[in-house]
Amino acid sequence: MKSLIQFDQDGRLTHFLTIRGLNRETLSEILDDAESFISIGERQIRKVPLLRGRTLVNLFFEDSTRTRTTFEIAAKRLSADVINLNASRLSTNKGERILDTIRTLEAMHTDIFVIRDNASGTSHLLAEHMPPHVHIINAGDGRHEHPTQAMLDMFTIRRHKKDFGDLRVAIVGDILHSRVARSQIHALGILGTRDIRVIGPRTLLPTEIERLGVNTFSDLDEGLEGVDVIMMLRLQLERMEGQLIPSSQEYFRRYGLTTERVRRADPDVIVMHPGPINRGLEIASEVADGENSLILEQVTNGIAVRMSIMAKVMDGQNSSQEADK
Amino acid sequence: MKSLIQFDQDGRLTHFLTIRGLNRETLSEILDDAESFISIGERQIRKVPLLRGRTLVNLFFEDSTRTRTTFEIAAKRLSADVINLNASRLSTNKGERILDTIRTLEAMHTDIFVIRDNASGTSHLLAEHMPPHVHIINAGDGRHEHPTQAMLDMFTIRRHKKDFGDLRVAIVGDILHSRVARSQIHALGILGTRDIRVIGPRTLLPTEIERLGVNTFSDLDEGLEGVDVIMMLRLQLERMEGQLIPSSQEYFRRYGLTTERVRRADPDVIVMHPGPINRGLEIASEVADGENSLILEQVTNGIAVRMSIMAKVMDGQNSSQEADK
């Protein structure tokens, strides 16, 4: 995937498609700006006029009420108008029709498209065909990337752990099929994380994953030893039908995060999960609801980080004096 | 159902789950405030900034476009942002998943949840698990209650009849399965209504309903004698399949409200129905569209009353100086 496409001619980030190819400065700017948006969420009136008169289109070719809602709320807090399009019907002849659809929507003077698709590379494809004033945000494309999720995870880690250079981070679950894991690994690497571990059944570990600078473990207890951060992945239940993993009881026994296993990590370990969680499958309820868990804080942070990313890609179009009120 | 849960520690109404357990003063305050919201609906610009920057989530586990729309319009007139979630898919493992879903949404700093579910007690369950700054409004839960409907009915009666102490009110139809009837009976009782009558086929009258202080009738003509208010219920068509009622012709012959039957009531009787009406089943078209009918006025009042209830539950969080413009 060419990731240069997410920059404009002046080198500014104009789309947000992939973590790969971004530098530490860009990630840090997004995280820094998100801090200021966090405070907006805590005010009585949670609205700033940054995107007033702008239109954001949620174009979801794959259903995800939860993710769509976070983008909708983030955009409305920036005072944008939001159009939700459940595009799951457009599934036949998709490539060409998606392009015609998005060109049509762009002709309505819409500004930001948030794209979710079960095919890898859809948001790249669309970004290649957009005029400069239109911005694409990847909300998850196939097994490729889910970069806004990774950014909110980095934001959550930074709020609790400060310096990535000292951290040992474990990512646990179905690494092979996970766009979240892929984006997390890139982000952790760019931010200089000392020790990144991926843990899962051998069948769910990509063969050449070490190339990304991570250590692999198929034994959960071993992998969790002394880590500062545990990032659980959601297990897609259809994997069990495909014989890639054994029964759910067996999976939980070997890879479910329990209180006992959390004790192998650093005493101040934080536990994260992109949600929605499968209680008793990849994570025990007492861990999900326990004191190390930041799962709900991740959600809160997700709004602020998405506001930050929206503001970032629109940056070239906004001059400060136009933000009224 | 514990109804104390709808109050905060200072005794303020923080959720709106059930009519039962509210006192006359609280009901009267909601009705009084609704009067001022009525005038907003009649202005050119029908918006006040009371909930600007606040987010209301319509979380409907049971489909109801009509009810959802009234809450959406009411919230937008108060300048809130509205998120509509059709959650009917989340039907398996529901209890736990609803809680996870609403905790997740709450973590996005949403303020009010309007909940509709076909299980009794869902909004109570959710209210028990919410932090103090989150407010639940029950938009109908199973056969239990539909308290906002009852409040708009009380508002409509009060606008036309003034003093509940003198009123004879008939509620007609499928009392057994009706959350609307249950809420109406509580509200009429709290407001001191002199004579509350429930009328319907014996199979559709709850066995111990008299405990609520109502008189029961299975003969419609007899029950309507001299009443000031007739509140019709919508007949769920699936009841006929369950053999609880005979054919629709037979039902209309015995329990359908016709012009002739309206004559048994007081000459100034008002006729109400929560809608949508089944013309020719529980009510004749000429009555529904006749001069005694307040069915459409109920809809108009429903917006004002729901604005009043939203403002009420948010009350502790709003200080007047923050409501700008």
Next chain:
Amino acid sequence: MKSLIQFDQDGRLTHFLTIRGLNRETLSEILDDAESFISIGERQIRKVPLLRGRTLVNLFFEDSTRTRTTFEIAAKRLSADVINLNASRLSTNKGERILDTIRTLEAMHTDIFVIRDNASGTSHLLAEHMPPHVHIINAGDGRHEHPTQAMLDMFTIRRHKKDFGDLRVAIVGDILHSRVARSQIHALGILGTRDIRVIGPRTLLPTEIERLGVNTFSDLDEGLEGVDVIMMLRLQLERMEGQLIPSSQEYFRRYGLTTERVRRADPDVIVMHPGPINRGLEIASEVADGENSLILEQVTNGIAVRMSIMAKVMDGQNSSQEADK
């Protein structure tokens, strides 16, 4: 269809149901006002407060994400609140239930209804039963009319061609079933177009279409000779099953617009299509994406023209001093 119903007692346009029966002055006013709304779409903050506090309901009994979205965006740019109702379920007993539904919505003090239905005359029917402060806009009714589409087409032509009196215009495709064609023919006629041609297979040309003052052609090459404007229609794929047209290859061979065929027209010809296009069926990709094509500009213009129409029907209710900011 009685078209007088779209005027109020003072002769002002209060609904927008049909092009037929409008005069040139009314069409020109709408097109003139649309010019000023075009400039809003090009501004940084694309919002004017003309309909602030007003509520527009998109009531679509027939699915059309694309058309619904244009109305939604247009309304939001005018600062209206928008309620989207996908009413496709209400299909049984429709006539009566649509009326009850819209009366209920009207009782919520909603202002504008945008109606799409697969039955001709639905928006007329509803307009007949509305109180004076409620406005109906026809977003396509059966085979009858699609007047807002025709207006955006006229706007697009006028921006490129100026004087209708000199123009030769070809409408190509399934004239018989097309509400778009019907509205276009009326609009072109009212604006004084010199030469209106309809082109299509004999099976898809209405028998007495010449009465509307058009010339008919079943040979595309012949019909395109020297025209200034080509307006393609979308071919509904289900027509082929009904044996009204041959295979898609055969249709494209005889009626598909190719670069070669465009050469028969005037060198400055403009090519239009209401979208979504069927590439390789009624139009070749190289024409759709070519330099004569105005297909995407039509979409852009559609927003401005719909804003103009909304403002127009609301005109009697708006006094200029109330438009704040």
